Amino acid sequence: MERLDLLALSDFVLVARHGGFGKAARAGGRPKATLSRRVSELEASLGVRLFERGGRDLKLTEEGRALFERAGSLLTDLEEAAVEIASGGQRPRGRLRISAPLLFSQVAMGKLAADFALAYPDVRLEVTSEDRPVDMVEEGYDLVIRVDPKPDEKLIGRAFLHDWLVVVASPDLSRSSLAPVSAVVRGNDQTERWTMTGQAGEAQLAVDPILRLSSLIMIRDAVRGGVGAARLPISLVSRDLAAGRLTRWGDVAGSDIALWALYPSRRHLSARVSAFLDLLKQAFPTGVPQELAAYVDR
Structure with missing residues (x-):
């Protein structure tokens, strides 16, 4: 070649x-x-x-x-x-507006924002937590963080974290191969069966959604209380699994997800955005879920 x-x-x-x-x-x-x-x-x-x-x-x-x-x-x-x-080491200054999803904001953005503010005191950082798609140009955002965003020819960026879903439950919750399992789901999820993968291969789990909550952290807390099983990111429940507060029934088939940092144009990438991207690289150097869990525990 x-x-x-x-x-x-x-x-x-x-x-x-x-x-x-x-x-x-x-x-x-x-x-x-x-x-x-x-x-x-x-x-x-x-x-x-x-x-x-x-x-x-x-x-x-x-x-x-x-x-x-x-x-x-x-x-x-x-x-x-x-x-x-090319910036010659110019110190970032000015305002930096970021939109980030609710879960990532709840578990990590507070610490990231504090680290950034301490490292770059001349930047005024503003973070908005929301899961809806935003128009960066119209709404004046410099950077958006999104889960598996749809392709957009006006935006570029990188995946900086990877995760996947697992089915977890309280150790006290029994699992039957016949009767549907009580489940905690997000929003209006109407799925009646979950496809799981594990050492024994692929399996179907019939579920009965008895509780619907809008936040993954709320779902995790409800599952800890023993009300039912749930599908949750491995990064969110890894500490509970290690401590024995939850048990892992299997991985959700085809549930690999990626968290992306997106910005409008690399040609005019500001020193502020570049500095925040560098912070993400330092916090999650390889992008595996364990890094997010460790960062939350920091």
Whole structure:
């Protein structure tokens, strides 16, 4: 294989992120023909097809998806490092507005905000906790943190934490293979069966939602009280499992989730946003759920 062309790789990531050559050309200010040629050259050098070009939509192949996941994160790292160097070590100042989901705000944002305020006293940090999608530009946010956000060609970012759901219950709660198990669910969840995976393989658990709560922390506390089983993030219940306050019945199949930090444009990434992204990297260097649990216990 020839030496990898980083410009071609960057153009591939741009096209993959925007889902087409036309959209990528408009977003990146590069000719559509140039992007097409660069991607074709990259495919030739790698000896694989990165896009399926049939039909109206441009779709990543399996190889293309794997390259995009790795290269997108790598190029973001390089660009953020370049911005930091170009700023000449300028000390962040001004206002930084962040929107974060309720659970992450409850368990971690207070400590993160305190660490940030102590490290950057010239920045006025404002954090709003909400699970709804927000319009960063219209609502004036500099950074948003979201769980598995939908692709948005106007936003870029990185996944900084990964988690998954587990089925947990009080050690006193009995589990039957016949009768539905009393369950605590979030909101208007109408699921009647939970699919779990474990050492014995995949299993179905019939549930009877007897309690509906709007907060995952409320659900965890109710499960601790022995009222029923629940599906909760492993990071939220790992301490309870270790202490024997809860038992783990299995993992929820296909429940891998990622927490993303998103911002409008890497070209004008402010020193304030860059500093907060660095703080997230320091707090969760590998992004595994155990790091979040340890950070909460800090």
